[in-house]
Amino acid sequence: MTIATAFAAPTKFSTSNAEMRIRVLNLYRRYLRHSRSFVNNYDLDVPASQVKTKVRQEFERHRFVDDLAVKNVLYMKAQMEFQELVNFWKQTCHVMKYFEPYQSYDNTATDSFVQKFLKGTS
Template structure:
């Protein structure tokens, strides 16, 4: 049975970076705890350790964001992403998009409509 509100969290604006830090660390731990569930639910062909590394990479990407307002938005999006992942609202291809090879990140040479369409990028 799917509970629509499972793992939901009311969006809240943190006004101090100390509070924000704790919320982010809690979210990070929640992500890591469910890394094995992500592999099992989505039938991923990557080990849980690699999923953990990817989670770490996605958090590290935002390490040097200093603007508190931006941090709040990033946290909100990360929390929504977590909820979608845990509740199985995605499909395997959506999760595997995180594991796209780096070479295909910004391939502007063949950035035609069809290429973007096939890649699934908007």
């Protein structure tokens, strides 16, 4: 059993890039430390190393954001996502969406009717 507020972080607006960098690195380390528990709790059929790689990719996607206000919003979203993962508020299918290739959404011409229906594009 998890306590809902165990991993909650207060909403705090970072006023400098240096402060934001420290907060993001700490959050990144928390994700990496919990990667094995994500695999075990959600019964994922991917190794913990692949989870760590995916976490790194998600953080790298926003690496070159310059606006501090945008960084604050991205940090809060990542913090909320972490809390939902740790507290087991997601289902396995929600977690596995992170491991789908992005190009799978672009192949609507070659998909069968059932694949289009399941994606909601038919």
